[in-house]
Amino acid sequence: MLWLYIVIIAAVLGVLGYLMVRSRPKPEVLEAYPYTKNENLFSASQRSFLSVLDQAVGDKFRILGKIRIADIAALKKLSDRSARKRALSKIAGKHFDYILCSRDDLSVVAAVGLDDKTREYADRKERDAFIAGLCDAISLPLLRFEAGEQRSVSEIRSTILKKLRIDDKPQSETEPEDIQDLPSEETRVADEEIQRDFIEEGSEDFNLEEVTPLCPVCAAPMTARTMEVSSGETKEFWCCTSHPNCRGVLSKDF
Numbered sequence: 001m002l003w004l005y006i007v008i009i010a011a012v013l014g015v016l017g018y019l020m021v022r023s024r025p026k027p028e029v030l031e032a033y034p035y036t037k038n039e040n041l042f043s044a045s046q047r048s049f050l051s052v053l054d055q056a057v058g059d060k061f062r063i064l065g066k067i068r069i070a071d072i073a074a075l076k077k078l079s080d081r082s083a084r085k086r087a088l089s090k091i092a093g094k095h096f097d098y099i100l101c102s103r104d105d106l107s108v109v110a111a112v113g114l115d116d117k118t119r120e121y122a123d124r125k126e127r128d129a130f131i132a133g134l135c136d137a138i139s140l141p142l143l144r145f146e147a148g149e150q151r152s153v154s155e156i157r158s159t160i161l162k163k164l165r166i167d168d169k170p171q172s173e174t175e176p177e178d179i180q181d182l183p184s185e186e187t188r189v190a191d192e193e194i195q196r197d198f199i200e201e202g203s204e205d206f207n208l209e210e211v212t213p214l215c216p217v218c219a220a221p222m223t224a225r226t227m228e229v230s231s232g233e234t235k236e237f238w239c240c241t242s243h244p245n246c247r248g249v250l251s252k253d254f
Contacts, residue, residue: 013061015157041066046097053098056156060166061109069131071093072108073138088159090130100160110141111165116148215240217248 001171042050042065053063069091078084098112113131118124141163145151145229206238213222222238238250 008074045116046114049145050098052126052151052153052156053112057100058157058158059103062103062106064099064101065097067096067099069096069134072096072099072111072140073134091134094127094131096131108140110143110160111135113142113144115144115146122156213238213250215242215246215248218246218252220248222247222248222250 022187045066050063050065057063070088073091075084075087078087086233096111099108100112101107102109113128115128119128132142134140143163144162145156145159153211214220215222218240220240220242223241224236225239226234226236240246240248242248
């Protein structure tokens with residue numbers, strides 16, 4: 001009878017062991033969040049270039065980093081489910097190194113890529129060609145810079161503005177926006193009358209030409225300015241002293 005007890009005990013132990021194995025959680029169940037934090041969003045070269053890029057764009061744009069292509073490029077409506085799946089798979093897991101956005105409304109202006117030594121790999125060349133084609137298709141300017149290349153802030157700024165076709169001339173070097181919007185004849189006559197009244201109340205040798213006119217827009221005093229209209233030729237005009245908050249101007253010929 002002893003052997004019978006041994007068999008029963010062995011069977012019970014076997015059943016208990018089987019139940020314990022079945023009830024043991026799978027590894028993925030034991031760890032619901034199998035992740036760890038990346039200490040740095042950018043590599044050392046990306047951080048270094050970002051510092052220069054920040055200075056280059058100044059207050060013109062904001063820079064966002066590591067933005068998914070799927071956040072920038074919306075997929076068109078495709079009736080073919082397989083075509084849609086293929087299109088999504090092409091952008092899945094891909095991102096832009098940097099995105100330039102308008103400082104006011106964060107609208108997307110351009111994408112910036114930083115190339116490293118992996119750009120010579122076949123799969124990287126294929127990826128870069130796809131991104132270039134995608135940006136062209138959605139009319140998104142794409143700028144590429146080489147990591148480690150010595151470029152000054154001014155060179156990078158010039159490259160960006162040239163790509164975006166933005167004139168970087170200071171306002172003082174360009175013609176005032178409202179120079180063509182000279183005041184009406186009635187306004188000029190009124191200004192002259194005010195100046196004459198002022199002269200009559202002052203000294204007799206006061207020169208009308210030395211009177212500083214008032215701005216026709218905000219009534220602030222104006223100051224004389226000179227701008228070059230063509231090679232060797234200049235034009236004098238009155239500019240509001242509140243410029244650039246006020247763009248009022250007057251021709252000096254009135």
